[in-house]
Amino acid sequence: MNVLILIAHGSRLPAANDEVRRLADQLRDHLDGGFAAVSCAFLEIADPSIPAAIDAAISAGAARISLVPYFLTTGRHVALDIPAIAEAKRREHPGVAITLQSYLGASPLILEALAEIALTPVTA
Amino acid sequence: MNVLILIAHGSRLPAANDEVRRLADQLRDHLDGGFAAVSCAFLEIADPSIPAAIDAAISAGAARISLVPYFLTTGRHVALDIPAIAEAKRREHPGVAITLQSYLGASPLILEALAEIALTPVTA
Numbered sequence: 001m002n003v004l005i006l007i008a009h010g011s012r013l014p015a016a017n018d019e020v021r022r023l024a025d026q027l028r029d030h031l032d033g034g035f036a037a038v039s040c041a042f043l044e045i046a047d048p049s050i051p052a053a054i055d056a057a058i059s060a061g062a063a064r065i066s067l068v069p070y071f072l073t074t075g076r077h078v079a080l081d082i083p084a085i086a087e088a089k090r091r092e093h094p095g096v097a098i099t100l101q102s103y104l105g106a107s108p109l110i111l112e113a114l115a116e117i118a119l120t121p122v123t124a
Numbered sequence: 125m126n127v128l129i130l131i132a133h134g135s136r137l138p139a140a141n142d143e144v145r146r147l148a149d150q151l152r153d154h155l156d157g158g159f160a161a162v163s164c165a166f167l168e169i170a171d172p173s174i175p176a177a178i179d180a181a182i183s184a185g186a187a188r189i190s191l192v193p194y195f196l197t198t199g200r201h202v203a204l205d206i207p208a209i210a211e212a213k214r215r216e217h218p219g220v221a222i223t224l225q226s227y228l229g230a231s232p233l234i235l236e237a238l239a240e241i242a243l244t245p246v247t248a
Contacts, residue, residue, distance in 0.1 A: 004242050011199035019197045019229070023238075030239050068242055070196060072228070073143045075135035099246050104196070105143070107237035114147075115154050116233070117225050118128050118192055 002064040003057040004028075004035040007050055007082060009071065010042030017046040020070065035066070043077055050082070054089045054098065064097045072105035126188040127181040128152075128159040131174055131206060133195065134166030141170040144194065159190070167201055174206070178213045178222065188221045196229035 006027060008020040020040050028038035037060065041053035048056065050067075057065050067086055071078045086100045104110070130151060132144040144164050152162035161184065165177035172180065174191075181189050191210055195202045210224045228234070 006238070008197070011197060013199050013203065016197035016199040023235070026235055027238055027242070030235050031242060034243065066242060068238060070238070072194060072196060073132070073135060073140035075137050075140040079137065101241050101246055102244065104234070104237060104241065107241060109233050109237040109240070110228070111147070111150055111154050113228060113231035113233040113237075114130065114151055114192060114194070117228065117231060118151070118155060118190060119158065120226065122223050122225055 001036045001061045002066065003060070003062040004031070004038045004066045004068060005050070005053050005057065006038065006040040007067055007069045007071075008040060008042055008046075009077065010045035012045060014046075017042065023070075036062075040070075043081060050085045051089060054093075058093055058096055062096060064099070066099050066101055068101045069103035071103045072110075074103065074105070078103045078105075125160045125185045126190065127184070127186040128155070128162045128190045128192060129174070129177050129181065130162065130164040131191055131193045131195075132164060132166055132170075133201065134169035136169060138170075141166065147194075160186075164194075167205060174209045175213060178217075182217055182220055186220060188223070190223050190225055192225045193227035195227045196234075198227065198229070202227045202229075 006024045024038050024040040039053055041048050041050040069078050069082055086098055090098050130148045148162050148164040165172050165174045193202050193206055210222055214222050
């Protein structure tokens with residue numbers, strides 16, 4: 001059983017965290033069965049934490065867990081904090097394949113999205 | 125003269141801020157003359173600040189400035205801080221059309237990018 005966990009920073013505004021939860025649901029539908037489950041986790045502020053989400057996936061029977069950082073730049077969270085959590089969980093659960101995927105900001109589609117946004121008229 | 129300013133949060137890691145600066149350069153090329161200039165600005169930590177970038181654009185002759193928030197969720201920065209800065213600058217420069225575009229996370233291409241990342245094999 002393979003599980004995808006979308007990792008976001010976490011916001012003090014509950015609506016922002018709900019946005020990430022909705023996105024995980026949409027991603028599950030979009031991947032159309034590619035993963036047995038798609039959940040989300042937060043580095044700070046909101047629940048579940050990343051370790052809690054990984055533990056929950058393993059309790060549910062996950063043999064492979066893919067972590068996808070919902071971050072735009074290689075700041076310390078992407079470069080240091082999230083890899084450290086992934087590595088600690090790998091040591092704790094050597095029988096589970098925990099992979100850290102590329103962070104969102106590295107996708108070439110970001111440039112397409114920004115260009116589309118820049119060219120869309122808005123009322124000032 | 126219309127100017128696009130890509131607004132990022134700002135990181136303590138200089139490499140992350142340089143990533144945003146490079147992205148602004150790529151966006152300029154990608155938009156292929158759609159804007160006379162594409163620059164970037166940071167809400168916190170890094171330079172230039174958003175007000176400084178807007179002032180620089182106006183000094184350079186901008187009549188229209190499009191602000192594009194390089195943010196993923198509607199946290200307090202997107203919902204409150206950036207709109208407040210835009211509104212203050214509109215009051216200060218009533219002759220300049222300052223528009224706040226949609227934030228990146230609202231783009232449907234984000235889902236495509238995440239799906240692509242999730243399905244790309246990585247070495248664990």
